Amino acid sequence: MFANMLAYKCLSYGKKLIRVNSKYTSQTCNVCGSVNNRMGYNTYGWLKVREWDCPECGTHLDRDVNATINIKETGLAVGLA
Numbered sequence: 001m002f003a004n005m006l007a008y009k010c011l012s013y014g015k016k017l018i019r020v021n022s023k024y025t026s027q028t029c030n031v032c033g034s035v036n037n038r039m040g041y042n043t044y045g046w047l048k049v050r051e052w053d054c055p056e057c058g059t060h061l062d063r064d065v066n067a068t069i070n071i072k073e074t075g076l077a078v079g080l081a
């Protein structure tokens with residue numbers, strides 16, 4: 001429903017809507033590209049893990065900021081293809 005509404009708005013403003021597969025966007029380090037599948041879950045589950053350190057490059061990452069960067073980079077890559 002939201003995607004349909006967004007597509008309509010993009011069309012009316014002459015913008016291109018690019019949908020990105022959200023799989024691993026928050027678990028992939030935006031610095032080195034490694035997927036952190038060793039993190040596991042805390043007591044409240046994966047969604048409660050707000051910050052993590054990349055086991056490959058050591059970068060300290062905010063979950064939401066990291067996911068936002070990954071979504072932006074993926075969208076730009078798809079949009080430019």
Ligand SMILES: [Zn+2]
Binds near residue numbers: 029030031033056059
């Ligand atoms: Zn990394």
